[in-house]
Amino acid sequence: MMTLRTIACVSFVVAAYFSLQTPTLVADDSTTFQSLAKPFLAKYCVDCHGADTQEGDVAFHELNGITADNVRLWKSIWEQVAVKEMPPEDETQPTLEERQQLAEFVIAGLQRALKEKGGYHEHLHPSKGNLLDHDLLFGDLPENLEPTSSPSRIWRLHPHEKFTRLNELVTIEPPYNPEKPGARARGDHVPTDSKTGTNIYLGIHDVNDWVGTAFSLHHSLKNITPILSTKVKRGLQNYPYLYSVNSSETLRIASDAETILRFMAYGPDVKHFQLIDDVSEVDEKHRGISIYKGRTILTKHGVPEGVFYNRKSKRPITPVYDLMAKPGVDDERLKAAVDFLFEAVTLRPPTAEESATYLGILKQSIEDLGKEEGAILGLTPIFLDRAALFRTELCETGTPDEYGRVMLQDQELVLAINAAFSYIAPDEKLKQAFEGGRLRTREDVKREVTRILNDDSIRKPAILRFFREYFDYELAAKVDKDDRLLKQAGGLKTSKAHRIAMAEMTTNTDRLVELVLAEDKDVLAELLTTDRVVLPEDSRNYGYLAEMASNGKTVGKPVVPASSKRSSLVPQQAEELPGIIVDNHHAKVTGKWTQSSLAKDRVGENYLISEVEGNEKAKALAPLQAKNLPGIVVDNPDAKVSGKWSDSNGITNRVGSEYLLSRTAGSKVVYPVSFPRAGKYEVRMTIAQHANRASQAVVTVRHKGGKETFRINQRRAPGTFNKPGSDGYFQSLGSFEFPAGQWDAVEISCGGGGGLVVADAVQFLPPGVSGETGQETEHAAPREKSKLVYPVTFPKAGRYEVRFSYGKHPGAYIATLVTVHHKNGETVFRLDQRGKGSFLKRGSDRYFQSLGYFDFPAGQWDAVEVSTEKGDISKYEQASSAGKYAVADAVQFLIAGTPQVRDEQPKLVKSSGGEIVHVRLTEYHEISKRESSDSALRSSSERHLVRLPADQRKGILTHPIWLVAHSDAMDNHAILRGKWIRERLLGGAIAEVPITVDAMLPDEPEKTLRHRMRVVREEQCWKCHRKMDPLGLPFEMYNHAGLFRTTELGKPVDSTGEITDSGDPALDGPIDNALEMIDKLAQSKRVKQVFVRHAFRYWMGRNETINDALVLQDAYKAYVDNEGSMKALLTSLLTSDAFLYRKVR
Template sequence: MVEAGPVLPARIPQFGGHQKQLRRVCECWIAGRSREEEGIFMMVFPRKIKGKSERRAEASLNRRNPSLTLQVTVVAALCCVFPGETTAESFDKLVKPLLQKYCFDCHGADDPEANLSLHLIDGDLIGGEHYETWRMIEEQIRFRDMPPEDENQPAPEERRALLTWIRQELQKTQRAGVVTNEKFLLPQFGNYVDHQALFGERLSRVHPAPPRIWRLRPAIYNATIPRLAERVSGLANGLNLLDGPEIKDYAASYFLDEAATAPLLGNAKKIAEKMTGPTSRDRVLKELARDTGPPETKAVLLAIEHAFRKILGRAATEEELIRFKAFYDKAANIGGHQTAGRALLTGVLLQPEVLYRQELGDGKVDEFGRTRLSQREIAFALSYALSNAPLDEFLKASAAGELETAGQVAMLVDKRLADQSKLQDRNPRVLQFFREYFHYPFAKEVFKDKPAGGDHDSGRLVDDLETTIRDILRADRHVLAELLTTRKFYVNTNYKNVKRKGQMLVIAHEKRTAYHTAYNLPLDWKWSLHLQPVSFREDERSGVLTHPAWLSAWSGNFENHPVQRGKWIRTHLLGGTVPDVPIGVDARVPELEHTTFRDRLKIATQAAECWRCHKKMDPLGVPFERYDHYGRYQRLDAGQPVNARGEITRTGVPGLDGRKVSGPTELMEILAKSEYVEQVFVRYVFRYFMGRNETLGDTNTLQDAHKAYRDGNGSFKALVVSLLSSDSFLLRQKKQAP
């Protein structure tokens, strides 16, 4: 058993930044309002925010909690590992020899690559001229983009020493954002954590993430309105989600700025007016704005308690009852009881719990500095992991004290995941994982002209693929392998709720178009329920990556995109990394008649500086030239026979590296049998349900999850149960471990 290293003390959020942002928006919103309303809203968001909460704003909290491996590096750097030496001495003794050994061949004085010469660089980052160059060097070494893979590599201890020196000198400049830690919190940088270490020797215990607050995703916020049982129209949603092919709901990716908060404030005002208005069905809250005069104290306290239960799903504390009652009284003195009633509800609707998930722990710290989430926090975490609204079974279990142990959590999650429905819609977040992982719904965003001899309907293709995925999830056996190799796909067929008959497999669209030609089915193909799902030849289709929906999503408007397809395989199945296209690079593929796209791509990427990255992607992506950009199987491209050969390289995995493939179906068969690919898949599932990247401290959790998946014969359900009952999910590192 080994230790993962020390963990820095976590910052505990107090929502000060949240309140400060809302107050600034309120100041803008009440411009031109009555003095009474201005006074009321300034009481909701007082000018002075006490204590340390201002320095603990939500954005700072989630963006400045580095991963475990990076924390160790930062500690080493800040402790100054070069005692007694000046910057110049340590630069000459350690850094310059390493630059000469590994960098000067390409970045020396004569004809340096990328016009970057390092032969005159010095170690003075504060007063020198090379600060930006050192920042770039640190990032390139940190992300292992330099030296290139085919060049001589520094030993691990050399790389660590060089990075430590650079980071120490960058810290001395006291400039903002001098190190790249924050990037490792984002989903596109998850693969930079060493895979062999994660699935190698186990740790003595899990080192979980620090406490955090997590801005709600839009779907959860939208679910709040139906829960209030009020039909309110014209509401805006200031909670965005990132575009792109990465996992969307990450704690580190979002914060509330004024642009996002303004519509939320407007929503709260509209909802409060509706809840107290004449058409409201809530008699308790209507009392706050009745026409017959101010309500009695008992009615106000009852309304506060009722509002907390209805909006926040919990009882108000004694302190909250006193504070909100005092606020109501002051507001009533300024603007009358009706205005005060609406302001009171607006204040409840803008409580941090409405906009944030809290994962702070129950306050009890174990001998390793870890705290367990409170049972209420666990109930909401489980609910939002599987659904987009609080789930009664988890909330009731927390109230009854039945979420105290990991075993109790596992039992409840297992019961919740027992979904044998055709639609597999009991836990919508499960299917959503596969949408975000494979990114196939993006096919709807890729415009394409109508093809000759058929039609293209991306929406129907996406629906077809989801019907297949639902079947695989319901069977729950060898899920990843089935997704990568199935040769059975539904065509114009979906599961639907049929009145008096339940969920049934039916024709999706009675008015049929010729979009089925995307599957290479003949133009006059006749739909029949007993033919569903349609079986395709072994050499024609094999899994999600050969389905027209995925192929369309990972294509251009008019041509294939083997680079992006290869990059997806490199990152999502092989756990590799590929840097972004450098600024200023002309990434266009030349237009040449009678030349296949593969050959034109080779011309565009044959330069050494291009092939350095393309060799990670293109050999994996060009096998999919077997299909055109509509997803149709093709034997000719530009009048020439299609060359669909490819190769698996640079994985570091015996049995995978050097494997040559004749086409996409053979590639999928090989990857589907790889334990290494399974482990990479487990890492992506971890990120999705945890809302963060894995660290070395999560080693045991990942290994246990992979074992649960294998022991369950490839059960996705068993994998999710293992993750949601793990220490990584249930614990937070509150103090530095002894």
């Protein structure tokens, strides 16, 4: 019987076979060791590496060719000669042609020598592209240069492309909106959410409401994550030779295919009560709670049963649905499902043979397993078809020209053009051009490429992917910063929050890139020098674009133009709101309530506040003395203390004059006791509770039978367990058997709970001895209970949504008791009145907290009650303050089905300066912010586009996103930044670091990075570091969080540097800072040419060769002649021989 595993394994073998078809470089017969390499070595190398002198213990005089035993030496020779480290600069230098001839000889020799050992492919890696000298490509063309082409190959899909194809199967994305050109549209890549990552959520567009927070929704929905991976961390990633599909990826694809197919056939996998037309249909027992193992519990993580879906699905209805919706099977529906699915995942129709093959598999599977299981399993192999994972460029049917080249044709040409821009199926006009025979010549290709480039509705994520990989800015979200150093640098408090901010900045930088591409003028120079930036959604993150002053304060945050700020809240009026409104003036008041109008998120002139019961201060317990207590008491002065502890006496319910505090891991206090006789003793310990204590202090009792470990919450008063044995001072741990004599009975240690651990006194009580202290808390006299009852007259019986308004008053209580009295009984809530939307978020807004839907009778009814009764606030123990005021304003009753017309969230207003742009949001981000299933989004795709100070920032290289991406956990990374400048802008290359090099800077936090980098000035290091460090150190005008600075460690920051050996004499020379360097680079002819080289590599999927020189020169000319147009550059590249022709022999 066929299984997912057998399907996966067979498909993996097929995929692996085709992925290994990589091009080889065959040496010309004349390029032999004797005629080329040996004379080169004799002329330029053996004086230092010969029989008499062997610098670095390296000798060449005995080399007779390339073998498997000396490949490492030859690779080093090739690399050192290519980067011009050999011969030394004070020796006679070979010509560029001689260097290139040696490189070709070495590469061909390495391929032959390693043919039986897996082959040699390193020269194909993106990092080796710059080893071909720039001047060879942009100088005079060699005579008799053979026309270029790319090797015939199979190109594995990029992970983003594969993921976007799968998303098309389960999601209907909105069409392109020219009014919001940056907002997500069909054809865009699946965005990454800054908090939850990259996901396809099945059925998310059908979600009507859910229980819990947005985080609960993430955990409750079935989701799929990207499967395919990339091997290159930095730089261009998508070279065909790099990838196959491994066995674990294949199994994941098969598993996800089953999940997707079931969703396509049946929709979300839900219980019957989760399908609704309106949230008012949700049964009361399912509101405000999550269901888990038959019980109803409060949870922030959510469960699948806590999500409610619209009965009428918005998912794509496909032939897979048609197949499963009707009983039985027939060939027409089976074939329709096969053909649809094949084209959906491969972007081309199946051939007759392919269709018949998969139809046979499907029929056999249904025959073996039955329709429901058999259809799902039988369709799964289509997801593993070679064409679903790879794009072929084999040119198997064409006639080779005199150079062994064949032009791409038919579906291979269609998909190659499409893949240059898009991740989804080719647009209809491209398909029609192919079907009508109008896609056969270079001019045909140019017509279609030009049309696609000029059509904004055709989304082009492949172009955006190039700039992400070229600048590497998306890597910022993967740099895990040290929390303490991050905060010192002006960043957010935690690395997690920082990475979330960087993920959002990645999306915002995408939009900036697209704005520059839309302008299509001097694209590279504009990206390098623009003073524009798209600000984060949260203004708290604006500090990353500010300045770190010498006093450690963040100053100069970007200012949002007044014309685009959100309007402030103003009180609402009851008569302007829908439904029935009962304001606090019409409520029945008991006890003491006070009017207030401090908060603006209210209805009417004011709201009421009343102090919560139990907040009256009790008389503090006085410290106890050990000698006055019963039993055996061991106080902390008599304990064995190890690690770091400090004294404190701020809490009075203690024993003795002080207690000990520590948060240092490994610190512990051991309590020795001398038992007068063996027997059972009750063990009790004092806690001295406080909000800053550990919630899981580790306490171990060592008794006669072994040991028992407790996790004590020292934020709460004694009595969280063993309450009868505990009192205001002591927490009872229970009774244990101990032997007579000396015994280390109790140990308190640090290591859990995230707070201060208290070690005070431990008491041992023999049987029959009470721990009564004689001192109890003396509470203030009770006052009259305060409550507010909202009476309402319902015009008719029915189901109403109840929404409660309360001002966000200073000191609001975190667990205010609110009771809804309805026809079926009562439902009690504890509301955190510090905000709204803590549950039923989509029914809540900035004025009202939804309490859900309830049935009420017609006529007069006391529907809602607000009380000052104090509640259990243990789940809020992390809160800095519990607050003390219950707040009550108005209650709104909306009959089920009434449009929920509420305060429209203030929108950003576009000013004449055009500072509002749109960014891509995930469906999860959008829906989790929606107020109700029929309301507008609370979270807008609108962002601020502002200009930054010209004396502080200039282009992407000075934005926090790039600076952080080129930093490490604790500091700047001048070497990495300099390497980027050398390789991506100057076209230079850096030799690989020998494995014997200890690439570590000294750990000297009191010294500047520039000072610590003195160690790389040593001769063996400097020959490489001289190419990077002077280019990276000018960015020291920013710290590792990306904030601008003028001082470092109390002294003026040194941001000087130098451009050397650039290949352009006009560029070389000292520079004062990064801004000056960027200005010079942005205007450089060489820099633009190097940019063209990188574009060539990305769209051709390979490194350039000498045969590509004409293509590169033409592309550069097109770019420059059209004022730095990316469209012109791409048109030139995508109509070149390198793109259109494949070498087949």
